[in-house]
Amino acid sequence: MAAFVTLATNDSYARGAMVLGKSLRNHNTSKKLVALIGPQVSEPSKSVLERIFDEVKVVDVLDSGDTAHLAMMKRPDLGVTFTKLHCWTLTDYSKCVFMDADTLVLSNIDELFDREELSAAPDPGWPDCFNSGVFVFCPSMETHGKLIQYCTEHGSFDGGDQGVLNGFFDNWATADISKHLPFIYNLSSISIYTYLPAFKQYGGHAKVVHFLGKTKPWSYKFDPRSQQITGSVHDADTHSTFLVDWWILYSSAVVPMMQQQYGDQPFHSGCEEVNGEKTGLSSCVTYPPEAQMSAEERKEKWEQGQADYMGMDSFDNIQKKLDSFLK
Structure with a gap:
């Protein structure tokens, strides 16, 4: 059994996941759709996701029964990364395609399941790295364990899942060209204006657009x-x-x-x-607007390792706060 998998850690990204799921349905995918969601996703949003996806699974890296739990205590900076690595635990499926919630499918892409792990498209910023917004993988508890171990020991060179995955699958750039997905399967929206002639030449063949930035x-x-x-x-x-x-x-x-x-x-x-x-x-x-937490509630979330790394507690927001203090 095969599935498309996405991740939403809050209601904003849940909206993205909803659109992604509908775009896959509209282009008649024959595969299952799975959404991993964080505990901060509201019940109404979860209910909508359950109408679009075949399976909606709540993942929480602070669950004491989770293999990522102790690892996160050592590396709380990689909380979102640990959450994304949950996709390797979906062992009911033999092969999956992970897609970030800020992607949109423009045509049927079921042919991606003919590819092997780890197949992905080059990152526009550094093409010897793959972009982790779309990739083919094979769920495995063994691989999941090794990824968690790697994550704990080596961290991430870019602070997120892309750095971890490129470090773990470090021979992607040189080992097997068949694992290099064409750029049309992960067309970075910010690449359009960096090489406009190429976009005009090939952009009409795009199958997936990725709203980076x-x-x-x-x-x-x-x-x-x-x-x-x-x-x-x-x-x-x-x-x-x-x-x-x-x-x-x-x-x-x-x-x-x-x-x-x-x-x-x-x-x-x-x-x-x-x-x-x-x-x-x-x-x-x-x-609805994101639920506003009090300063005390946010502090408690941080102490529990549940910072909203993709929302209020994103690196950009933290940087702005630091800049204001330094000034």
């Missing part, structure tokens, strides 16, 4: 009538076509399910108002 699709606003993206003008202009594709799928396929789950609870609009009027739920999404 600080600003994710769900961070923008969308006017469903004009189909215009607003937010960071530079970023939005860079990959506006793909962003519009993401938002159209989000508003048409995901919003109705979210509305059903949240019911009368207040929503924060992800769309622009048109002529002072709010757009209907049938046209666009309104979603």
